[in-house]
Structures are given as structure tokens and as C-alpha cells.
Amino acid sequence: MSNLIIRKVAVLGAGVMGAQIAAHLINAKVPVLLFDLPAKEGPKNAIALKAIDNLKKLSPAPFGVKDDARYVEPANYEDDIARLAECDLVIEAIAERMDWKHDLYKKVSPHLAPHAIFATNTSGLSITKLSEGFSDELKARFCGVHFFNPPRYMHLVELIPTSHTRPQIIDDLETFLTSVVGKGVVRAKDTPNFIANRVGIFSILAVMAEAAKFGLRFDEVDDLTGSRLGRAKSATFRTADVVGLDTMAHVIKTMQDNLTDDPFFPVYETPAVLAELVKQGALGQKSGAGFYKKEGKTIKVLDPKAGQYVEGGAKADELIGRILKRPAAERLKLLRESEHPQAQFLWAIFRDVFHYIGVHLESIADNARDVDLAIRWGFGWNEGPFEGWQAAGWKQIAEWVQEDIAAGKALSSAPLPSWVFESTVAEKGGVHTNEGSWSPATKTFAPRSKLAVYDKQVFRAPLVGETGIDPKTYGKTLFETDVVRAWVDDRAGEDDVVIVSFKSKMNTIGPSVLDGLVQAIELAEKDYKGVVVWQPTSLKLGTPGGPFSAGANLEEAMPAFMMGGAKGIEPFVKKFQQSMLRVKYASVPVVAAISGIALGGGCELLLQSAKRVAHIESYIGLVEVGVGLVPAGGGLKEAALRAADAAAQVGASNGDMLKFLTKSFENAAMAKVSASALEARAMGYLKPSDTIVFNVFELLDTAKKEARALTAAGYRPPLPAKGVPVAGRSAISTIKAQLVNMRDGNFISAHDFLIASRIAEAVCGGDVEAGSLVDEEWLLTLERRAFVDLLGTQKTQERIMGMLQTGKPVRN
Template sequence: MSNLIIRKVAVLGAGVMGAQIAAHLINAKVPVVLFDLPAKEGPKNGIVLKAVESLKKLNPAPFGVKRSAQFIEAANYEDDLAKLQECDLVIEAIAERMDWKHDLYKRVAPHLAPHAIFASNTSGLSITELSEGFDDELKARFCGVHFFNPPRYMHLVELIPTPSTQPAILDQLEAFLTSTLGKGVVRAKDTPNFIANRVGIFSILAVFAEAQKYGIPFDVVDDLTGSKLGRAKSATFRTADVVGLDTMAHVIKTMQDNLKDDPFYPVYATPPVLQALVDKGALGQKSGAGFYKKEGKAIKVLDPVSGNYVEAGKKADELVLRILKKEPAERFKLLRESTHPQAQFLWAVFRDVFHYIGVYLEQIADNARDVDFAIRWGFGWNSGPFEDWQAAGWTQVAQWVKEDIDAGKALSNAALPAWVIDGPVAEQGGVHGAAGSWSPAKQAFVPRSTLPVYRRQVFQASLYGEAGADPRSFGKTIEESDSVRLWVDDRAGEGDVLIVSFKSKMNTIGPDVIDGLLKAVTLAEQQYRGLVVWQPTSLKLGAPGGPFSAGADLASAMPAFMMGGPKGIEPFLKKFQDCMMRIKYAQVPVVPAVSGIALGGGCELMLQSAKRVVALESYIGLVEVGVGLVPGGGGLKEAALRAAAAAEAAGSTNYLEFVKNAFQNAAMAKVSGSALEALEMGYLKPSDTIVFNVHELLAVACNEVRALAASGYRPPLKPAGIPVAGRSGISTIKAQLVNMRDGNFISAHDFLIASRIAEIVCGGDVEAGSLVDEDWLLALERRAFIDLLGMPKTQERIMGMLQTGKPVRN
């Protein structure tokens, strides 16, 4: 198969989705031309320019760093169609109108490069109908590529072929979407709303119907159908507000227009309460009101009877919440048997979705795996509907669903297909097994894709019932304790890199983890090409992953503090620093594979490694001021070192200028909003590797170790002298801090902590330009850390964090 080289992408349509798709392509360093209509007033590209400016204000942020907005090239359909010739991939993302799309296609088709892939980001229109009017050659290069909103964060992309689409193009595009953009690709059949919206919107319509039947208020429904059910925190009606009620109404209408012979057709009626909101312009979050409305600081919820907004916050009944904590088989039995309206509502919602996916699996997807991943990645469920069914006992649940259908309790009288009740699925106990996932069309369990792109995924996203590798036990364990596991990938050709994984809560670093790290470095030096620090929790739900490490384990240090006071912590702190220096000067490369949070000590481990491999969705920072302390594991020492190196490279002796950014990051506990922002903040280097797909993180890190080893890796030489900003730099920073304190922007204790950070990054009480060494800087860190630990206000912050998990401001 030839390589698909994407030199440039065109996105047609600068609306919400088109602009955000363009932003994520720029995150991945893919050049983008963003098209829209010519503006009637002002610059011709004004519509696109305004859309790009709006991207900078969106939350969550579409860009990894805001300044990347400058790389989107603005264009319009009147002057710039010739630019399409430069593009290898063209993604159409205009409004969901078949006639509008066809009109646009007629304009752009003559300008497409003869090799370019043409794709529509439609959320549910027929891809085959969209391709009508194309010549055979363009039909072969046309498909659907459906991103979910917001495109940077939502893992799912549905890839939808027409009968004419070349299979090789789909394979190439899947590889690009998976590795370059970091997505989970599901191939959908060309049926209305494809897989995720078809099942996901049906599940929401079922919630509407059953909530009305059982009289459950909107805010109680959201309390029941959110995180307590293992689904997105925004649950049902809050999610509808975020998506946009007009968007939801459009997707529902697609089902109404195209599924008229469907036995579930009555369910596709737009709920009257939804239609009423759309009619009066209450479209959800973007209009300021939908099912919920914010009035001042109060959140109010719609009362469907009166049409007024009332105080929100009603919760699910505790009895029902206790049922939800049971194991799946018992949970579903209790929900079904309970007379409590909320329990009956939940059983009905599950039953309706099980009924629907059983009836429509063959029509909408190749196999059950694609349905589960589409819903998990597109709607934020922890487990897919087939997984839930299988975990609860396939045959028993199928029998209950059948009984409800026969009794007229279901939303349709459509019978469950025969494969649900009898045959291989019933015999195995579900649709997912060691051989793969069930395909009704093939009457077989279908294995995973064998495309080369998936060879980089040591651990693919797993499904309940599959025989997937468990990242906590995969490979060959070399040594294991309660705190760490040292292991290797024992597949052929992979066992030359040692991997260490933490087992502590949030992968924090306590004395036992430090012992494990030291042992791992020694063992790697003796027998392996290098060491990778990687956490199995980075695989949670696909993306984003994490945590890499929440930092030092404060709780484990408390006994030493209780026995010896602040000085009692010094041995632990010294051991932590020594471990970081051991990592830095190891004779083989140590490479952390980071995703999720890397805070405090986790960030310091990164900073002192040979190289870093970091997932895009990584949130990195030195945050110790939140507990009233300064970074004590070498993070500030590294800031002084990097500032000195940057000053030398610039031919400058103004060391303060080069250390200010690092000081501000630590003093304000700034955390990067992405790996790209961490690079700007100085926590990553340009030579570090940013990975977009968290499932590829481990393989990339191991390969980086091999590359470093193959190139004759040597640890850095210990600097004999590090020039620092000294006392004059400290005085300059403190003068600014005094103004902030006196203006009540920071507290007196914040001033004290920030002053100690300034003392460390500036090298202490020495003349500007004085040469110090790493031990000197580490000693400054220890002294400041221990002094602050003895202060009551710091102790208040620590206890507050341990008790509530939130920083105390005092």
C-alpha cells in the first residue's frame, strides 16, 4: 500500500465544526486552508477571519496554543478555489442541507487535485446520495469522515464509504486519522445518522419518553444518567444544551425523514418540549437558555409543565443510587423488579437501547465492537451498550427484554432477531469474545483490524468479554512490589527496553516508588537499552489518558513529619532529589511516556529525563504552591540550568530575563492546557516527541529509547558552574511581588512562597553571574521546602488538600 502524504488540507465551511476541525489539524502541524463564502462587507475572507478569532475564545480550547491560529490560511469560494489544487484532503463541513452541499460540490469539484481525497463531515446524510453527480473517478475518492464536537477532544471519527469508494483510500485515511490526529476510527455503514448518532440520539429520545412516562424531572434525570451511570458528567439534558438543541432537532429530523418504515418510527418524533425551546430560540448553551438557564450565579432548570425555569439541583433517590453500585447482574435485576419510579425509568432506558441495538446492529454496523466504541468515544460512556448487556448476563437480559416487548412495555413491538436468543452469541454469553465481536451479516465473530497503524498500539482500547491484553499484567514481570512493576514487552524483538509502571493512587511518588525507580534505573543499565516510565492508567477510555503522576505522595510523608517535624521530611526529600539525579545521569536513556496530569514531582521526573514522549492531552506543571511549598525535586534547579543555557545561546548575561518565565510558571502554579502549551512554557523541549494517539504512547517511547541507544547515548556532562541571576535578580522579582501583595492580588503567604522560589531560580544570595552547581541549587530547594513546611499556613494548605483535594487560599 502506498503512503498517503497529506501536505495540506482544505476545510470547506468555517462554522463551528469546520473551524474546529481546521484548528485540530493545525495542532497536528497539518497546513490548512479554511474556506467560506466571500463576506459582503469588509475583507473578502472576513467570515473565515472572524471564525478563527472566535476559536481563540472557545472553551474548551480548540488550539493546543492560541498563537497557532495564525497558521490557518483564510480563503473564499469566489477568489481562492485554485488553492484546492494544493490540497491532498478536502473536508466539507457546511450546514446539513443536501442541496447546499450539492451546489458547493459543483463549484469545487473541477478544482480538486486528481489524487485528492474528498470527504464530507456530515453527521447523518447519505454519503452515497451526496456523491450523486460525481464522475466515477471522484466517486472512488469520496467518503464520509464524521468528527464529533469538539473535534480536538472527542476521540471518535466515523469513516463512511459509498459502494464506489476505493478500499485503499479508506485504509490510508484511517491511518492518518488514527496516528496524525489521534482519533479512534469506527467504520460505519451508510445509513441515516451512521452509528453513534443513530444509537446515541435514540437513547436520548428514549430518555425523553421514559422520563415523561415516569414523571422524572430533567435535573433528576441528569443526576441519574450522568457519571453515576458511567456516562458523561453532562448526562442527558445538559449534554443536549451543550450540543445545541437546534443541532439535536436536526439529527432527529434526519431520522424522521429517512426512517419512515422503521418500527421505532414513532419514537423519532421531536419531543414537544424540545421543539418548543427551539421555536423560541432557546437553543442551549450558545443562546444562554435551553433545558437549563443561568440567572446570576443560580442554575435553573425548565419545568415542562409551566414552561418556567425553577431552581435546579434535585437529586436521585438514595435507594436507587445504592442499586447502581451493585454488580451488573444484580443491578439490572433490582432495577427491573423495583417499584420505585426512578428505578423503573432506568431499567426502561437500558431495555429500550438493548432492544434497539439488537434489532439494528446488522443494518448500521459491521459488528458489535463498532457500536460500542462509537458510543463510548462519541457520547462519553464508560462502557458501550453491548458491553453493559453482556456484563449483566446476556441470556437473562435478552429474556427480560423479550418479555417486555411481548407485554407491550417496550417502545416498539419489533422482535429481537434470532441471533440474540439462540446460536453462537447466546452460547458464548455475549457479542464480544476471544475470537472478536459478533457480525450478524457474517454470522461470525470478527477480529480487530489488521491495518499496520494498529501495530503501534501495544494496548488497543479494550471491550468487556474480549481477550485483550491487560496492561497491568501484560508482558514479562521482572520485579514487582506493592508500589511499582518492572516489566518488559516479551513479544519477539520488543524485550530490550525495561518499563516501570507505578501502582500508587494517582501514580504519586512516595518512598517505595522512589526505591522502585532506583532499582529500575540500575537494572536498565545492567541489562537493557534503556528505561521507559509508563502508567497503565493512560489508557482510560482512549483519550485523554492519565494521570502520569500527581506528584509527591504527601500522605506517605506525614508519619515522618509527625515524628520529626519539618526536619523529619528532609531524608525523604533528599532521597527524592537523589533519585531524580540518578535518572538524569543514568548511563542508559530514561524516557517518560506522559499523558494526563504530570504535576509537581511528576513534572520534575519529566524535566530530568533524557527525553520526553508526551500525549497531546497532557497537563503539566509545578504546582507545589497550592500546598504552601516550593518544588523540591529538582524542578527549580532545572529552571536555573535551562535559563543559563538559553542566556549563553543568546550571548547574554541578563540571566534574570531568561529565568522569569520559569519563575512565573512555578509561583503561579501554571499548568499547561496541552503538550503544545507545555512546550511553550519550557516544560518540554523542541526535541521532545508529542503523540496524538494515547494508545501509541508506549510504543513511541520504547522506540525513542532504542533510537537514543542506537545513536550512542551518553548522559549530559555535569556542569561545573551554572551562572545565575543572584541577589539582584531576587530583589527585582521581590519588588514586583510586593506590589502584588500590597494590591491584595496575593496573600502574605503567597508572597513568602514566591520569594523562596525566586531565591532558588536566581541561585541564592550571590552576585549576579556567579557560578553555582546543581548540589547548591538542590540544597536551596530543600532548605526552602523544609522552612515552609514548618509554617502553620503551609500546614493548613497541606491538610486542606489531603482532606478535600482542593487548594486552600490563606
């Protein structure tokens, strides 16, 4: 058994990808040396230093916490090359030039540690050709490791061995990338552009070709090929602008140079409009113009015939929109049979991709699963192309594609391979089954990887055609209501922790969810080792999902408000508070397993859990200000308790209490939401002892293990908080004085001033002397009273109605 420990990584090349790979490794607490050429002027590390500084300005942010940029060590090949010997993994990420890469390899290879894995982040060059000139020993440690941009957020990493790469190296690297870095790893064959770019760029080229054939505008195509098809909102042409038209042209050129025998070779010709834009320096978003151009607040779209930008806004026809909402088989049948140009276009781009993956599966991937996961994780599709084919009816779609090929309508005359019609694929209705996914080379359904790292994934990324792994029904149900399911993983040795999953919209928390949560705790206290609150929606796309919970269910509370006014809500607020105390003081540990958003009441639930396990992409905050209210489920109470603890640890006097509250007050009063789990820890929503996981698929397993560990260590709930010193009226006055300045300077409204004042009163313990001793019930009463009072105001009611109707905060 191998036990690869990556103590330090070197990234060679401080360009866009290299620097961001370094940043995400730092997120994962992996020390990094970021190399680049020595600068000709100023400090030798100026190029790497500038790249590190630029990382702090990028959006979306490469770092979970911006200040962590200081942990990336700058280096240059002249002064620091000997330090490569310190590194267990070296990732080359310089420009896509074979000759430049070879020159760099000659320079660095003598300095690599004898055990180090050497990898290239090339997006499409031959890994085998890159390894030419290496010793046999170094070839055995060399492979491709292709991150997608931006590396922090894109789930996919393609791992590309050569025939010389030692299998253990690939297994070790896959384990590291999966668990430590949090990626979805797909093993690709050493073919041009590997899997995701090969299929994804072909798909974009097919869209461009078919759009031209049917005379559709670029913005019209983007409306048709984005979220309506379950793909990235940026769709086709806007995605190209974001990626960079020069980058896209380079990837296409790789296909032109290396795929001359491909039956789809004519499709790889650079589209004339793309070539012209690159020639003019219109490279997309980074140059300010591409297929789209922003003029003031108006986004215009290129009219290639007129050669100028025109008003955008072309949309899918209403009829086509309705067709796209139909089940898969019906949808494709209607698109194929319709005479509408938008329908014909959509059928054509589906057909083209089905045709392409059918012809090329054997040459580019080991099996169909790798193609689908690569496209889902690398291009943001809800389902992979083979999944789409299978869902629509394998045999029927295959026959229609073959008919179009015979009629000369397809982009190539190459027939679909015989396995599509004659093998067990046709008998089983597609390439994905419970046995595995179709591998043309072995003529079998290849099972999932058995690497030990995947034992931590209770649910692997699901595929159309597989059954029995639905997290909403998996395991043994202990009880289930309309809004809550309590269950256990009924595998041997895994059935000792109760898992609570919400079923409400956005996993919001209303009275019935609270009832279910308390019932699950009571069950666990009788027969189990703990409770984990985990939401199966976190598995969407196999990428950061959620929500853990969008907060209290305001809609469910509206009838009580309509009947009894603001006071009619008080019983619900009190029930929420008491349920959170039940979570906090349960005799078994309650562990919150967080991914996606945890806002308002969802944040208060995790604050009062025994422990938190959070996925790196967790966005946590008390946001009630947005609807004109204050947190009233114990969130402000917890801020007061934590401030008292922090003050006691350093022996602070009563007059110094405010400084321990400032951060919590600002978080709530400004409705700050963490941009990552790492930032949530810095904001105080997660404790230093809480666990952050990088792979969303490991969240449930880790949370269960934490619950068991707490119980094994003799878990006892905290003693009820009594005699808690609070900051009192002097601190409230200090905060209000600052708020007055903000109100009078028109930075906040009068209603914002009122809400923030009520938050200050709650976290400071109310109108009492500094250092007065209070208990939890006192603090909860302050929260509840502020909540009910604000709910009775017209401006808060306007904010609530605005949010319910539009989903956006109302500023009044």
C-alpha cells in the same frame, strides 16, 4: 503498499465544526486552507478571518497553543478556488442541507487535484446521495468523515465509504486520522446518522420518553443518567443544552425523514418540550436557556408542566444510588424488580437501548465492536451498550428484554433477532470474544483491523468479553511491589526496554515508588537498552487519560511530619532529589511517556528524564504553591540550569541572566499548568526535540522506540552540572520588588509573597553575586531548605490539610 502523505488540507465551511476541524489539523502540524463565501463588505476573506479569530476565544480551546491560529489560511470560493489543487484532502463542513452541499460540489469539484480525497463531515446525510452527479473517478475518492464536537477533544471519527469508494482511500484515510490526527476511527455503514448519533440520539429520546412516563424531573434524570451510569457528567438534558437544542432537533428530523420503515419510528417524534423550546429560541447553552437556565449564580431547571424554571437539585434516591454501585448483573436485576419509579425508569432505558442495538446492529454497523467504540468515544460512556448487556449476563438480559417486548412495555414490538438467542453469541455469553466481535451479516466474530497503523498500539481499546490484554498484567514482570511494576513487552524484538508503571493513587510518588524506579534503572543498566515510565491508566476510555503523576505523595510523608515536624520530612525530600538525579544520570536513557496530568513531582520526573514523549492532551506544571510549598525535586534546579545554558548560547552577560529565568519563575510561582503538550513546549517543560504524539494508544510504542534510538546513537548521560553561573541576589531583589507591589496591591497574600520569594531564591542561585558559579547540589539544597522552612509555617500546614480534606487549594 500505499504511502499517503497529506501535505495540505482544505476545509470547506468556516462554521463551528469546519473551523474547529481546521484548528485541530493545525495542532497536528497539517497546513490548512479554511474556505467560506466571499464577504459582501470589507475583505473578501472576512467570514473565514472572523471564524479564525473566534477560535481563539472558544472554551474548551480548539488550539493547543492559541497563537497557532495564525497558521490557518483564510480563503474564499471566488478568489482562491484554484488553490484547492494544492490539497491532498478536502473536507466539506457546511450546513446540513443536501441542496447546498450539491451546489458547492459543482463549484469545487473541477478544481480538486486528481489524487485528492474528497470527504464530507455530514453528521447524518446519505454519503451515496451526496455523491450523485460525480464522475465515477471522483466517486471513488469520496467518503464521509464525521468528526464529533469539539473535534480536538472527542476521540471518535466515523469513516463512511459508499459502494463506489476505493478501499485503499479508506485505509489511507484511517491511517492518517489515527496516527496524525490522533483519533479513534470507526467505519460506519451509509445509513442515516451512521452509528454514534443513531444509537446516542435514540438513547436520549428513550430517556425523554421514559422520564415522562415515570414523572421524573429533568435534573433528577440527569443525576441518574450521568456519572452514576459511567456516562458523561453532563448526562442527558444538560448534554442536549450543550450540543444545542436546534442541532439535536435537526438530527432527530434526519431520523424522521429517512427512517420511516424503522420499527422504532414513533420514538423519533420530536418531544413536545424540545419542539416548544426551539420555537421559543431557547436553544440551550448558546442562547442562555434550554432545559436549564442560569439566573445569577443559580442554575434553574425547566418545569414543563408549569412552563417556568424552578430551583434545581433533584437527586437520585439513596437506595437507587446503592443499587447502581452493585455488580452489573445484580444491578439490573434489582432495578427491574424494584417498584421505585427511578429504578423502573433506569431498567427501562437500559432495556430500550439493548432492544434497539439488537434489532439494528446488522443494518448500521459491520460488528458490535464498532457500535460500542462509537458510543464510548462519541458520547463519553465508560462502556458501550453491548458491553453493558454482556457484563450483566447475555442470556438473562435477552430473556428479560423479550418478556418486556411481549408484555407491551418496550418502545417497539419488534422482536430481538434470532442471533441473540440461537447463534454462537448465546453460547459464548455475548458479542465480544478474543476472536473478535459479532457480525450478524457474516455470522462470525469479526477480528480487529489489521491495518499497519495499529501495530503501533501495544494495547488497543479494551472491550468487555476480551481477555489477555490488561496492561496492568501484560508482558513479563521483572519485579512488582505494592506501588510499582517493572516489566517488559515479551514479544520478540520488543523485550529490550524496561517499562515502569506506578500503582499508587493518581500515580503519586512516595519513597517506595522512588525505590522501585531506582531498582528498574539498575536492572536496565545491566541488561536492557533503556527505561520508559508509562502509566496504563492513560488508556481509560481510549481517550486522553492519565494521570502520568499527580506529584509527590504528601499522605505517605505525613507520618514523618507527625513524628519529626518539618525537619522530619527532609530525608524524604533529599531521597526524592537523589532519585531524580539517578534518573538524569542513568547510563541508559530514561524516557517519560506522558499523558494526562504531570504535576509537581511528576513534572520534575519528566524534566530530568533523557527524553519526553507526550500525548497532545498532557497538562504539565509545578503546582506546589497550591499547598504552600516550593518544588523541591529538582524542578527549580533544572530551571536554573536551562537558564544558564540559554544565556551561554547567546553570550549573555551575568547581568542579563534574569530574562532567561522569568518564564520558569512565573510558571512555578503562579502554578501555571499547560493546557496541552504544545503549550508545555512553549512554557519550557518540553524541549523542541521532545516528541508529541496525537494518539494516546501510540504513546508507549513511540516512547520505547525513542529509548532504543537514543541507545543506538551511543547515548551517554549529561556530565554532572558544575560551574553553573546563576543570576544571584540582584535578580532576587528585582523579582521581590515586583512581588512587593503585588502584595501591597492585594493581588497576592503575605504567604504567597513568602513562597514566591523562596522560589526566586532557588532559581536565582541564592544570596550570591550575579554570575557566581554553583553546582547542582547547591541548587538542590536551596530547594530543600525552602521546602522544609515553609512546611514549618502554620499557613502552609493549613493549605496542605485543606487540599487533603477537600481536594481544593486554600487561599490564605
